[in-house]
Amino acid sequence: MIADSVVFDDEHLPRRLLHREAAVDHLSRAWEPALGGEQAHDVLIHGPPGVGKTALTRHSLQKLTGHVDVQTAHVRCLGKTTAGVVRSVLHDLPGSDPSVNVPREDLCIKLQERVDDPVIVVLDEADGLPATDALDRLVDVEKLSVVVICHNPDKWLSRLDGRLRRRLTFAEFGLERYGVDELADILEARANLGLPSGKVTREQLEEIADEVAGVARNGIQALRQAALRAEELQHDRITDEDVSESFERARRHIRELNLETLPFHHQLLYELIRVGDGLEAGELHDQYDAVADRAYRGRGQTPISERARRTKLSKLEEYDLIEVEGENRHRVYRVCDGEIVPAIGLHQIVGSRESY
Structure with missing residues (x-):
């Protein structure tokens, strides 16, 4: 039933982000200075889980680096100390990784030395940063800008002291959940790539989009689970019962992925x-x-x-x-x-x- 399972993975990036065109333009404007070798603007992206904050950032960075030689780093902040954040950035930048016993201060010096041209650092799950010291160290680096991805912007910003807030002039925007028709469009594009033709109807895709309340990740995983159930039961196509049974299966799968990460x-x-x-x-x-x-x-x-x-x-x-x-x-x-x-x-x- 599933012709290409990669299409349904969280890491899969479509060539075009449907119904996120305005957000892509917003990021492009914030990073425009990097095209001329200058430091890009800092960005704060927020919104509920599963609406595509990380996918938007990765997609937009991919477009940017296709036009200009800008270095990027992606840091998943959960559980990381300041040293862990800086080490992750160094890992993604050209050059050898520092040994595991390098002290935090030496790591920060190495980062300062390594950045000569514009660098964009994505701080994903930034709600999980244990303290703002890591952010303080990053903004000290000339030509390095940050993209902060979080869920609650007011709560996150409240943790910054006045000095740090003055140094960070964020281009800020939030992502909302998709409408039913919008998410059905996204699911249809995934189905066209990942399933043989005619295996799911538009009405079923709209039912999935409505049931998951516009959360893209939940919808994509529900479509995957509906297809897997149809395959297990040797259905010729996805049935309405496959769809109705897909939601709890998808919920469990997402919970397993969440715990694993x-x-x-x-x-x-x-x-x-x-x-x-x-x-x-x-x-x-x-x-x-x-x-x-x-x-x-x-x-x-x-x-x-x-x-x-x-x-x-x-x-x-x-x-x-x-x-x-x-x-x-x-x-x-x-x-x-x-x-x-x-x-x-x-x-x-x-x-x-x-x-x-």
């Missing part, structure tokens, strides 16, 4: 909640402390504070991996799907609640 801190907290099957905040923090020494041993990381854990828990909720009820210490955490487990062997460390 999260750093170790998030995965440990998730597994504690999954095994605990409903933990109050106090219980969760106690159990984290009880397993922390074993869990972090040999990983080159250290346990995190309660405050930092709350940030990670917010990300788990945002990624539709956990549900939260109540307030403050009386919050109760539950996983959305207990069948989804981390792939990094945490079960033996976490064990059962009775083992603490």
Whole structure:
């Protein structure tokens, strides 16, 4: 049934971003100075998960670098320290990677030395930056500009001190969810590339677009799951039942992908909640402390504070991996799907609640 599965991957970039033309133009104007060898403008892109913020940025950078020799770096900020951010930028720029034991200050000096021409650094999932020190170090580099991708711009900007906010003059814009017809157009383009002709109807694509409320990622994965179900049941084409059954399958697949991409801190907290099957905040923090020494041993990381854990828990909720009820210490955490487990062997460390 599926002729080209790559078309349905999150990393797939279409040649044209349908219904994002204005946003592409916005980015092109912000980066126009780089065409003349000058520093590009900084950009802040925000919007809910799954609406294509990263795809828009990657697509627009691809267009830019096709016309001019501008260096770019893409940093996924979740779980990264300042040194980790700078190291990721150096990894993407021409030149050898610094050794793992290079101190943070030396990494920042290396970055200063390596940037002679315009560089655009994408800070993806910038909500996950533990502090603004990393951003401070980046904006110190002449001819380096940043693209900040986040969900809540007001919350993110509130973390910047006045000096840093004055230094960053963002070209800011938000992406909204697609309309039903817009998302159906996008799904139709994917179907034309990824499925044999005539396997899905426009009406079915509109049903998918409506059900996922205009979130492109959810719609694309629902279409994939509808096609996989049709293939499994040896249907000649995607049936309406395949479509109706695709949404929960897609939701599980996206949750699995989300958990897989999260750093170790998030995965440990998730597994504690999954095994605990409903933990109050106090219980969760106690159990984290009880397993922390074993869990972090040999990983080159250290346990995190309660405050930092709350940030990670917010990300788990945002990624539709956990549900939260109540307030403050009386919050109760539950996983959305207990069948989804981390792939990094945490079960033996976490064990059962009775083992603490």
